[in-house]
Amino acid sequence: MSVFKPIVFQGNFKKQNYFEGWYLKHVSPKGNFVSSFIPGISLTKNNKHAFIQFIDGISGQTSYIKYPLSAFNYSPDKFEIWIGDSWFSEEGIDLNIKTRDFRVNGEIEYSDLIRYPQSRFSPGIMGWYSFVPFMECKHGIGSVLHQLTGKLMLNGKKVDFSGGKGYIEKDWGTSFPESWIWLHCNTFEEPDCSFTFSVAKIPWLGSYFIGHICFLYLKGKFYQFATYNKSKINRLRFSGKTLEIEVENKSNLLKVTAIQQKGGNLKAPVTGQMNRVIKESIDSEIEISLLGKNDETLFSTNGKHAGMELIEKILTYF
Numbered sequence: 534m535s536v537f538k539p540i541v542f543q544g545n546f547k548k549q550n551y552f553e554g555w556y557l558k559h560v561s562p563k564g565n566f567v568s569s570f571i572p573g574i575s576l577t578k579n580n581k582h583a584f585i586q587f588i589d590g591i592s593g594q595t596s597y598i599k600y601p602l603s604a605f606n607y608s609p610d611k612f613e614i615w616i617g618d619s620w621f622s623e624e625g626i627d628l629n630i631k632t633r634d635f636r637v638n639g640e641i642e643y644s645d646l647i648r649y650p651q652s653r654f655s656p657g658i659m660g661w662y663s664f665v666p667f668m669e670c671k672h673g674i675g676s677v678l679h680q681l682t683g684k685l686m687l688n689g690k691k692v693d694f695s696g697g698k699g700y701i702e703k704d705w706g707t708s709f710p711e712s713w714i715w716l717h718c719n720t721f722e723e724p725d726c727s728f729t730f731s732v733a734k735i736p737w738l739g740s741y742f743i744g745h746i747c748f749l750y751l752k753g754k755f756y757q758f759a760t761y762n763k764s765k766i767n768r769l770r771f772s773g774k775t776l777e778i779e780v781e782n783k784s785n786l787l788k789v790t791a792i793q794q795k796g797g798n799l800k801a802p803v804t805g806q807m808n809r810v811i812k813e814s815i816d817s818e819i820e821i822s823l824l825g826k827n828d829e830t831l832f833s834t835n836g837k838h839a840g841m842e843l844i845e846k847i848l849t850y851f
Contacts, residue, residue: 539673675701
């Protein structure tokens with residue numbers, strides 16, 4: 534395990550009640566195809582296996598393809614894993630999946646990856662929380678934005694992702710939090726822009742705390758809003774299908790409005806077992822505004838094909 538390489542496989546096959554999964558999102562240049570693949574492993578006493586999940590952002594179709602654990606292989610030095618005849622890495626994906634209900638084959642190459650910044654005391658998106666032991670779930674980001682080249686044959690339809698955009702993140706540990714909100718988009722009117730926000734109820738040492746991580750990447754600069762840098766959430770409200778967020782650090786205020794669209798059912802871990810069902814949309818709409826301390830608007834843009842998960846119980850803490 535390497536704290537300073539969170540995107541690399543962190544586990545081993547001897548762990549119990551453990552999961553690890555990577556989230557790779559792909560948006561075609563015109564936005565008419567949005568697909569995410571989630572390869573991973575689930576280690577429980579009676580059901581150890583590898584898996585590949587798929588979600589179609591337009592139709593909401595999802596698939597969960599189960600593999601024997603022996604079908605999972607990995608590189609110890611970088612993000613590169615194999616599950617069955619499919620390959621996932623920071624360089625791209627090469628897929629060959631065929632089941633009764635789901636078929637995909639083809640390759641997509643990744644280029645011009647933009648990494649989340651690291652430092653000695655902040656190895657990634659979790660900041661110094663990366664060093665905190667006994668957390669049930671940890672999070673990493675492999676690429677906040679990259680370019681796509683390649684095609685997939687997806688359920689009999691040829692999909693060209695060349696000129697589109699991608700995103701990579703991951704989670705590992707024992708369970709997802711009891712409740713959370715996750716929001717991501719990197720397909721804005723401004724092409725050099727990416728945004729992620731997450732807030733969750735985080736159990737720790739018999740108690741819990743509400744923690745958040747958030748960044749706005751804009752034209753080569755990262756604006757960071759997180760519990761560990763003393764940022765605070767001023768507003769978190771969900772009504773109808775509209776999510777409103779205001780988060781503030783010592784220099785800036787970020788205002789976010791997201792409209793939830795059609796979602797699909799994904800499996801999520803509970804003590805390593807992939808038996809919790811959550812709803813995710815990857816075709817939601819989003820508007821963000823970055824303000825200075827004098828309330829002047831520094832930047833504003835709209836985005837489409839945003840990823841959104843919302844377990845509403847988290848709202849009771851605000």
